[in-house]
Structure formats: structure tokens, C-alpha cells
Amino acid sequence: MTSPELVLPKAPxxxxxxxxxxxxxxxxxxxxxxxxxxxxxAVFAPLIAPYDPLAQDMLNRTVSPIxxxxxxxxxxxxxxxxxxxxxSRIIYGARISLLxxxxxxxxxxxxxxxxxxxxxxxxxxxxxxxxxxxxxRLTLPVIMVALAVVAIFGGSLTVVVLVLxxxxxxxxxxxxxxxxxxxxxxxxxxxxxxxxxSTPKLLVKELLPNIFDRLAVIxxxxxxxxxxxxxxxxxxxxxxxxxxxxxxLMVAEGRQYLLxxxxxxxxxxxxxxxxxxxxxxxxxxxxxxxxxxxRN
Amino acid sequence: xxxxxxxxxxxxxxxxxxVSLLAFTLLNASGDVAIAVAGEExxxxxxxxxxxxxxxNRPLPVRYGEWLGNxxxxxxxxxxxxxxxxxxxxxxxxxxxxxxxVMALGVMLALSVPLGVAAALKPNSLLDRFAMxxxxxxxxxxxxxxxxILIVIFSLTLGIAPPxxxxxxxxxxxxxxxxxxxSTPPMMRLxxxxxxEALSSDYIRTARAKGISSWKVVFKHALRNAVIPVVxxxxxxxxxxxxxxxxxETVFGINGLGFLAxxxxxxxxxxxVQAVLLIVAIFYVIMVLLADFINAWLDPRIxxx
Numbered sequence: 001m002t003s004p005e006l007v008l009p010k011a012p013x014x015x016x017x018x019x020x021x022x023x024x025x026x027x028x029x030x031x032x033x034x035x036x037x038x039x040x041x042a043v044f045a046p047l048i049a050p051y052d053p054l055a056q057d058m059l060n061r062t063v064s065p066i067x068x069x070x071x072x073x074x075x076x077x078x079x080x081x082x083x084x085x086x087x088s089r090i091i092y093g094a095r096i097s098l099l100x101x102x103x104x105x106x107x108x109x110x111x112x113x114x115x116x117x118x119x120x121x122x123x124x125x126x127x128x129x130x131x132x133x134x135x136x137r138l139t140l141p142v143i144m145v146a147l148a149v150v151a152i153f154g155g156s157l158t159v160v161v162l163v164l165x166x167x168x169x170x171x172x173x174x175x176x177x178x179x180x181x182x183x184x185x186x187x188x189x190x191x192x193x194x195x196x197x198s199t200p201k202l203l204v205k206e207l208l209p210n211i212f213d214r215l216a217v218i219x220x221x222x223x224x225x226x227x228x229x230x231x232x233x234x235x236x237x238x239x240x241x242x243x244x245x246x247x248x249l250m251v252a253e254g255r256q257y258l259l260x261x262x263x264x265x266x267x268x269x270x271x272x273x274x275x276x277x278x279x280x281x282x283x284x285x286x287x288x289x290x291x292x293x294x295r296n
Numbered sequence: 297x298x299x300x301x302x303x304x305x306x307x308x309x310x311x312x313x314x315v316s317l318l319a320f321t322l323l324n325a326s327g328d329v330a331i332a333v334a335g336e337e338x339x340x341x342x343x344x345x346x347x348x349x350x351x352x353n354r355p356l357p358v359r360y361g362e363w364l365g366n367x368x369x370x371x372x373x374x375x376x377x378x379x380x381x382x383x384x385x386x387x388x389x390x391x392x393x394x395x396x397x398v399m400a401l402g403v404m405l406a407l408s409v410p411l412g413v414a415a416a417l418k419p420n421s422l423l424d425r426f427a428m429x430x431x432x433x434x435x436x437x438x439x440x441x442x443x444x445i446l447i448v449i450f451s452l453t454l455g456i457a458p459p460x461x462x463x464x465x466x467x468x469x470x471x472x473x474x475x476x477x478x479s480t481p482p483m484m485r486l487x488x489x490x491x492x493e494a495l496s497s498d499y500i501r502t503a504r505a506k507g508i509s510s511w512k513v514v515f516k517h518a519l520r521n522a523v524i525p526v527v528x529x530x531x532x533x534x535x536x537x538x539x540x541x542x543x544x545e546t547v548f549g550i551n552g553l554g555f556l557a558x559x560x561x562x563x564x565x566x567x568x569v570q571a572v573l574l575i576v577a578i579f580y581v582i583m584v585l586l587a588d589f590i591n592a593w594l595d596p597r598i599x600x601x
Binding site: 132135136138139140141142143144145147148149151152224228231232235236237238248251255258259262265266269272273274276277280281 | 307310311312314315318319322323432433435436437438439440441444445447448452536538539540542543546554557558561562564569572573576577580581584
């Protein structure tokens, strides 16, 4: 029998160094700061927002933002076609984007990681079946399927998160599969096997910590992807429903003022851009920290 | 090689069947089409009649078998809204979407190849940074927003491009830029990475040592090897563009497959939605197959495995 004190040969210790290296990466740090600010804005929206994002004011419709003629400090970013304060709507809109991004990635990350790990670790028939599932998923056009599902089940936040989560697991599965395949035959895994670790324990305690860094990289990029998709769905009218302040929906609502008040589409679009850019920068930074040799 | 071909084709067929099954169950198992078709003021008897008419009261597997059988013969049923065969609707719109996708592919290659090669020749130079900026912005901007900005600048302000419609090739220029730019970043990264690897390989050093001009080294020797993954990614991206054209076609009012899908989804015109999903999926599968074959043909190492 093995004694409980027996220590397994240590896995390549990269995780701590990985986080430290990521924080030392200026690109990552820059993205993290911007994302942190947006996060604070979303959490404390009721304290920051000067107005109720749903309150209409028919006497003050399409007031220009301060940098244009007719702008006024009462509404720094102006008001929309129903007289709602644009700054307040942008602040509350961050909540929608972040909620969608985080919960979609949690859903798709769990599904994809589970599939990838199973396929990579067991190989054989399980691998064949999961590969087939990945191929089938890649063949489905994401936007069309998501639009159809929202049309059938209605455009609530939950439906959008679920449909995106069920559609965006493919990259997790592909990357996890190949990562696990690489690791599977390394000594520390074989050592754990020979010590009689049960398979679930082995997967969770030995394998997962060693693919965690790669998981983090995909999670950031997929979060950005989910946020962009929600914006597209809401823009097409089959995502989050009005009067909820979703940035994509705000662009759609601003469309009829395209000719004279194009700032109505510029501002929410720029907000999406900044958020996605910040998340992608974190992803790039993480990727560089993960594989410094690829940076050239 | 033949065995490899047959395996890939068999798998592709299975994927198509799986997609058709998914699309069918998803769209039919939920929601009652008869109620949607009958409208809000219909009586229970009227709804029942419509259900009978459309054959909706039969079991799902029977309906799926019938639908697939007919679809294989090119009969996708009738649109509930247009009262017209779905196949005709699609045949009319498909050319517009294909035109858009081909032009977008052109835009993507025109942007990504020169920028990717230039960035690889001088990593971390100003040009490389610029190429990175182009890529990073392309990944962060929502397509519909970029499309609207193009309309504001080129149609409404400068007046040099039509804002919507699909009558002439000129109508496709802005949409192709919007759709093409969106798929540029991954391609550019791939070309840059491939060129950097190729340029630092032994055979390039040998070629340089033999005194071959650096122009020829870059374009004849290095690019040729870097281009293998590019060809297959282009095929896959082309397949993606057909499905991803929904947003762009809606913004620019292009009467194509994506616009048809969006309209039909909004109206719950399920026969049309099913058919479009299947056709887009088949196109994608064909493009992926094509990519595999081109790869095997260009790169003997894959064939031999």
C-alpha cells in the first residue's frame, strides 16, 4: 500500500509563474485595468448613472452630446430618440454585456472542457464521437441558429446565455483535447495512475491544473466572442429585448437617426469596441505569458 | 489517398445528416407553427385545420423522414409566408450571397496577404505594429457597427457608394469590405506566423546562401510554403461567410440567403429556415472537404499518414 504522505513527482510548475508573468505583461495589464473600470461601472451603475436608464423625457429627445453643438452638461452623452439619458443607458448596458460574456463562458467552458478532456484522455471511440460532435457544431452557422432559438424561446437574458453557451464550446473542446493528449503520457500522470488514483480524481487534481492556463486564454477570447454575438443578436432584434439598455440594441435604435445624429450609433458601438478590445488584450497578454517563445 | 478521400466524404455526409436532424428537431419540437400561421384571432377549429393541412399532427420522425427525402430531391416544401416553393426562393437569393462572399474573400486576401508578409519581413517594425492594429481593431469592432460607419462615411457623407440594395456590383463593395475585414485578423496572423517560420528555416538560408535575390526568396520559396494553411483557412472562412452574412445582408438590405433567413426567422417561416440552415451547412461541409483535399494535394506529408 502507498502511504498517504508519499508525494507524487511534481508536475511542471508553471501556474504561479504564469500569473506573475501575465501581470508583468503591459498588454495584459492595460486590458485588465480597462476591464476593471468597466466592471466597476457595471457593478455600481445605480450610484454612477445620473438618470434612470428607462426614464423617457419627450421634451428632450436626441439632445446632442457635449462635444457637438447644442450639447449640454445635463446629458453629457446626449439623449436618445425617446429622451432617455444616453450616459445612463451606456452605464447600465455594461451590465448586460458582462453578464452575457461571463455566464456564456462558464456554460461553454464547462461543456467544452469536459468534452475535450474526455476525448483527449480516453481517445478511441469516445474521441471519435466527440470529434464528430465538434465537426457538427462547427457546421452549424452560429448566428442563424441563435436567431432561430431566440425567436422560438423569446429574447430573455437566460435564453441568450444558454444558446450562446451551447454553441460556443467548440474551441474549448478542440484546445483541451490536444492539450490533454500532450500531457496524458507524461510521467506524473502515469505515476498517479500507477498509484491507483481514480480517474475523476486524476483528471481534476492532476490534469486540470496543468491545462488551466490554456483554459484561461480561450476563456478570454470566447468571452469577447460572446459579447460581440449578443450585440449582433440584439442589433437584429432577436437578442435582449427593449427597453433593456443593451449596447447592440442601442445601435439598432439609433439607426433611424443615421443621417443627422450618427453619434447615436457611434457611442454604443464604441463602448462594445472598448470592452472587447480590453478583453482581447488580456487574452493576448495571457497567451504571451503562456508561450513567451512565440512572441518573436 | 482514395481511402483518405472516402473517409472524409463519409464523415461529411454524416455531419450533414446530424445537422439536418438538429435543425429539424429544434425548429419543430418547440413552438406551435399552426398557431403562428393562423394568427392571434384564429379559433381552435381553424388552428386544427391548419395543423391538418401542414401535416403537423403526425409524429416527428415520420415528418423528418419525409422532409429529408423530399429535400434530397430538391423539394424543400413551400414557404408559409411567400406561398412559394422554398427551393425557388433560395435559388433566387443564393447568387447574391455568393457574390458577396466571393468579394469579401477578395477583400480579406487583399488585406491580409500584403500586411501579413510585410509584418513577417520586419517583426516589431512600425509596419508590423500597424498590421497588428488593423487585426486588433478588426477583432474588436462589431460587424454591424463597422458596416453602419461605412454607410455614414461613404454613402451619406461622400455619396460615392449606394447605402443599400443588391442591384449592381457597386452595391456589394461596402458590404464586402465590412464582411471581409471581419475575417482578416485570423488570416493575417496565420500568414505572418507562417512566413516568420518559413523565413527562418534551413532551406531559406540555403537559398540565400546560394545568392538568390531576397525578393525571389520571399515570394517563391517562403510564401509558397506559408500558403498551404492559408488556402485551407480561406475555404473554411468562405463557408463561414455564407452563415455570417446574416448581419451584413440585413444592414445593407442585400436580398440574399442571410437576409432571407433573418426575415423567415422573424416570421417563424420554418420551412425556409430549415432549408437555409441545411444549405449553409452543406456549403460549409463542402468547403471544409475542399480544404482537406487541397491540403493533402499541396502537402504530401498529410497524404502519407
